[in-house]
Amino acid sequence: MFKLLKIVLQRLGLGVLVLFIISVIIAGAVELLPGDLCQELQGQSATKETVAACRKELGLDKPVYHRYFVWLGNMLKGDFGVSLANGRQISELIGDRTANTFFLAIYAAIISVPLAVALGILAALHRNSIYDRVVNIVTLSSISFPEFFVAYILIIFFSVNLGWFPSLSNITPDTPLTEKMYKAFLPALTLTLVVVAHMMRMTRASIINLLASPYIEMANLKGMTRRHIITKHALPNAWAPIVNVIVINLAYLIVGVVVVEVVFVYPGLGQLIVDSVAKRDIPVVQACCVIFAATYIILNLTADILSIITNPRLLHPR
Amino acid sequence: MTDKYESTVGQTADAVAPPPPHERRLSDAWKALKKAPLSAKIGIIVILIYVFIALFAPLLTPYGESEVVGAEFEPWGEGYLLGTDNLGRDMLTRLFYGARNTIGIAFVTTVLAFLIGGISGVLAATLGGWMDQLFSRIVDVLMAIPALIFALLLLTIFGTSIPVLVLVIAVLDSTRVYRLARAVSLNVVVMDFVEAARLRGEGMGWITLKEVLPNIMPPLVAEFGLRFCFVFLTIAALSFLGLGLQPPTADWGSMVRDNATLITYGDITPLIPAAAIALLTVAVNFVVDWFLHKTSGLRDDQ
Numbered sequence: 001m002f003k004l005l006k007i008v009l010q011r012l013g014l015g016v017l018v019l020f021i022i023s024v025i026i027a028g029a030v031e032l033l034p035g036d037l038c039q040e041l042q043g044q045s046a047t048k049e050t051v052a053a054c055r056k057e058l059g060l061d062k063p064v065y066h067r068y069f070v071w072l073g074n075m076l077k078g079d080f081g082v083s084l085a086n087g088r089q090i091s092e093l094i095g096d097r098t099a100n101t102f103f104l105a106i107y108a109a110i111i112s113v114p115l116a117v118a119l120g121i122l123a124a125l126h127r128n129s130i131y132d133r134v135v136n137i138v139t140l141s142s143i144s145f146p147e148f149f150v151a152y153i154l155i156i157f158f159s160v161n162l163g164w165f166p167s168l169s170n171i172t173p174d175t176p177l178t179e180k181m182y183k184a185f186l187p188a189l190t191l192t193l194v195v196v197a198h199m200m201r202m203t204r205a206s207i208i209n210l211l212a213s214p215y216i217e218m219a220n221l222k223g224m225t226r227r228h229i230i231t232k233h234a235l236p237n238a239w240a241p242i243v244n245v246i247v248i249n250l251a252y253l254i255v256g257v258v259v260v261e262v263v264f265v266y267p268g269l270g271q272l273i274v275d276s277v278a279k280r281d282i283p284v285v286q287a288c289c290v291i292f293a294a295t296y297i298i299l300n301l302t303a304d305i306l307s308i309i310t311n312p313r314l315l316h317p318r
Numbered sequence: 319m320t321d322k323y324e325s326t327v328g329q330t331a332d333a334v335a336p337p338p339p340h341e342r343r344l345s346d347a348w349k350a351l352k353k354a355p356l357s358a359k360i361g362i363i364v365i366l367i368y369v370f371i372a373l374f375a376p377l378l379t380p381y382g383e384s385e386v387v388g389a390e391f392e393p394w395g396e397g398y399l400l401g402t403d404n405l406g407r408d409m410l411t412r413l414f415y416g417a418r419n420t421i422g423i424a425f426v427t428t429v430l431a432f433l434i435g436g437i438s439g440v441l442a443a444t445l446g447g448w449m450d451q452l453f454s455r456i457v458d459v460l461m462a463i464p465a466l467i468f469a470l471l472l473l474t475i476f477g478t479s480i481p482v483l484v485l486v487i488a489v490l491d492s493t494r495v496y497r498l499a500r501a502v503s504l505n506v507v508v509m510d511f512v513e514a515a516r517l518r519g520e521g522m523g524w525i526t527l528k529e530v531l532p533n534i535m536p537p538l539v540a541e542f543g544l545r546f547c548f549v550f551l552t553i554a555a556l557s558f559l560g561l562g563l564q565p566p567t568a569d570w571g572s573m574v575r576d577n578a579t580l581i582t583y584g585d586i587t588p589l590i591p592a593a594a595i596a597l598l599t600v601a602v603n604f605v606v607d608w609f610l611h612k613t614s615g616l617r618d619d620q
Contacts, residue, residue, distance in 0.1 A: 018462045025459070029475055137357070140607065144599035146551055148558050148574060149592035152581050160584045167582060255464040259555050263578075273467075274559045277474045285474045292467045300462075 008305055015301040019294060023075075026289050027068050030282060080287040085279045090287045094269060096173050098291060101261070101268035104184055105253045108191035113246055116196045120203025120245075125230075127208060139197035147256060151190045151263040158186060169266045187264045191256055199249045206241035210234055240307040247303035251296045354608055361604035368598055372417040379411040384566035394587070401587055404576045409587060415568035416591060421598070423563065424550040427484045427491070431549065432542060435492030439499025440526050440534070444507050454500070457493045465490045466552065470561070478561050483553070491549055498541050502534040509533075536613040543606035547599045554595050570595050 038054035055061050062070075074081065080090035123132045142150070159167035169183040210216070211234065219229045258270035265271070273288040275281075351362070371378065381387050384407060392402040400409035442450040460468070469486050476482045506512065512529050520529075556562035557571025565572065570591035577588035 018459065021459050022463055025463075026471065029471055032475060140603050141596075141600045144547060144551075144603050145596045146554050146558070146571075146592055146599075148555070148571075149589065149596050152574070152578070152589055152592065155581060156584065156586065156589070160582060251464070255466050258466060258470075259558065262559055273470055274561065277470050277478075277559075277561055280474050280477070282474055285471055289463075289467050289471045293463045296464050296467075297462055 004309065007308055011301065011304050011308065015297060019297055022293050022297065023072060023290065024068065026286050026293065027071050028064070031064060075287075075290065081283045083276075083281055083284050085276070085281040085284070090284055093272065093284065094287060094291070097267060097269045097272050099173075100171065100266065101254075101257055101270060103180070104187055104191070104261070104266065104268060105250070105257055107181065107184060107188040108195065108253055109250055111188060112192040112196045112199065112249075115192070116199035116249075117203055117242060117246070119196070120200040121207055123200065123204045124207035124211065135200070139201050142193060142197040143201075145194075147190065147194055147259040148263050150193050151186070151260055154186050154190055155263075167264065169264045171267065184266065187260050187266050190260050190263075191253055194256055195249050195253055198252070199245055202245040202248075203242055206245065207234070207238060210238055210241070239310040243306045243310060244303045247299050247306065251299040251303075254292060254295050254299070350612070357604040358608035361601040361608075364597060364601035365605065368417055368421060368601075371414055372421050375414040375418045379408075379414045381408045381411045383411065383415040383568050385411075400590065403573065404579070409573075409590070412568040412573060413570075413591060413594065416570045416573060417594070419563060419567055420550070420554065420557075420570045420595075423480065423484060424546060424553050427488045427553070428542065428546045428549050430484065430488035431491040431545060432495055432538075434488060435495025436499045436538065438492075439496040440503045440530055442496070443500045443503035444522065444526055444530060450500075453496065457496050460490065460493045461497075466555070469552070469556065473556075473561055478564060480563065483556070483562060487549055487552055491545055495541065495545060498537060499534065502537050503530050506530050506533045536609075540606050540610045540613070543602050543609070547602050550595070550599060
């Protein structure tokens with residue numbers, strides 16, 4: 001048990017280190033500009049005085065490390081600074097949007113995870129059957145589809161032709177949950193379709209991998225029933241890879257959300273970051289990046305830790 | 319150099335001499351191709367059609383790339399086979415030129431990613447030591463952030479232009495290539511023939527190019543297909559978001575974006591470029607799938 005704790009703590013420490021390095025990169029990326037932010041922002045109309053004034057306002061006259069720690073400290077307090085485009089507080093801009101994005105990602109996850117895992121296990125158990133081959137071709141194709149293609153096909157089908165669901169998911173914080181779920185159904189379905197294929201293929205591959213291991217063959221040769229082999233021998237070892245697959249895909253969902261939000265005009269972080277990139281509103285993009293990156297890293301960290309603590313070999317050390 | 323020499327000799331002395339090695343390899347490839355499953359054959363044909371269209375776009379299209387030829391959103395019909403777009407440009411023409419721009423840029427980006435990632439990966443594996451550590455840790459950090467998010471950050475800072483786009487995506491994507499190249503070369507550098515070459519006193523260049531590289535080609539070729547798909551989809555997504563290729567360059571992602579209003583009227587024209595993207599990636603995936611299956615049987619236990 002002690003050994004297990006040690007591995008988990010080591011992994012956590014590594015995660016914190018990565019988070020720190022990423023924050024340095026996100027903050028430091030601005031330094032890569034040939035001139036500096038103020039010159040870039042004002043372009044042709046820059047004069048010595050306006051550039052100097054702007055530098056003072058953004059704190060660019062201070063040394064790099066000073067700026068970084070001020071930025072980090074403020075961010076940990078929930079203060080992300082001010083948008084360059086409209087001068088509003090960034091924390092105000094991103095509050096509701098973050099909640100919306102997580103709502104959408106969780107919504108999609110609730111549909112896609114059970115579906116993908118079940119389909120993947122089925123495909124692995126009935127390997128090389130017609131079902132497996134059809135599923136293989138279908139998932140291979142749907143992985144290859146751009147997200148916006150899937151999204152627009154769903155819009156044409158469910159929104160334009162059948163009229164069942166709206167093509168714009170304009171939700172507000174006051175929208176009741178059932179209506180939110182109704183309006184966000186098509187975006188969630190798009191994400192589901194994109195993610196299920198991936199998750200299913202990975203589940204299938206890891207189960208097949210597992211069924212090929214010597215102890216399963218041994219159990220087979222001992223004449224155990226198929227059901228017994230799967231529940232007693234395969235499943236305890238299968239949790240780690242399956243959990244891994246799920247969490248990796250959740251991390252993917254968080255990113256996949258960007259394009260889908262734009263298609264459905266869903267008021268989330270993804271749309272905000274795209275708008276801000278177009279306007280070159282660097283502080284807002286940095287804030288969004290921090291949130292996306294932190295979520296992604298934390299999810300991957302969770303996957304690692306879960307697969308450590310569900311690994312039977314580590315639970316019963318010699 | 320030697321390859322070039324051989325190929326000219328092969329063409330002139332064809333009738334008398336036995337075919338030179340590269341021609342034999344070609345006929346082997348042809349035989350393998352004949353035995354390929356239907357999905358791979360379809361994939362290859364689709365890819366060839368795309369390449370043809372991309373190369374000969376100016377000859378195949380009735381109008382210029384960004385020429386306004388009629389009213390906005392003309393329906394399909396005489397003169398404009400697929401109608402016109404939001405500015406009155408011919409859809410079919412834009413679609414063909416889009417093949418050229420979108421595929422061309424994705425291809426250049428993938429090649430660049432392979433040069434960066436492949437060279438550093440093989441070097442890290444053969445040299446080992448601090449260089450391996452340095453490269454690997456940098457890659458670990460770059461891979462800890464989702465590529466799209468990182469790309470968005472860098473595009474904000476450097477602005478959206480084609481060179482920036484190509485460079486940013488190539489660098490981000492080279493991390494995946496690095497991982498693979500390093501992993502497969504690590505298996506090769508411990509082989510006896512590499513040891514023998516070292517003992518013979520061969521230099522680093524010989525060992526990487528003549529001993530390691532030929533032995534890691536099959537997985538790298540398959541990876542090239544997969545990475546191309548990934549890069550292609552990323553660029554299409556960025557263009558769709560308005561952050562990739564900038565107008566008036568014809569490009570499939572932005573064509574979908576510009577004409578998306580038509581979709582709400584039930585017109586599927588804007589989906590044609592999206593379908594073109596999907597078809598090409600499916601085709602490449604089919605070919606890669608077959609190639610992986612053939613070269614290593616990796617498919618089921620990867």
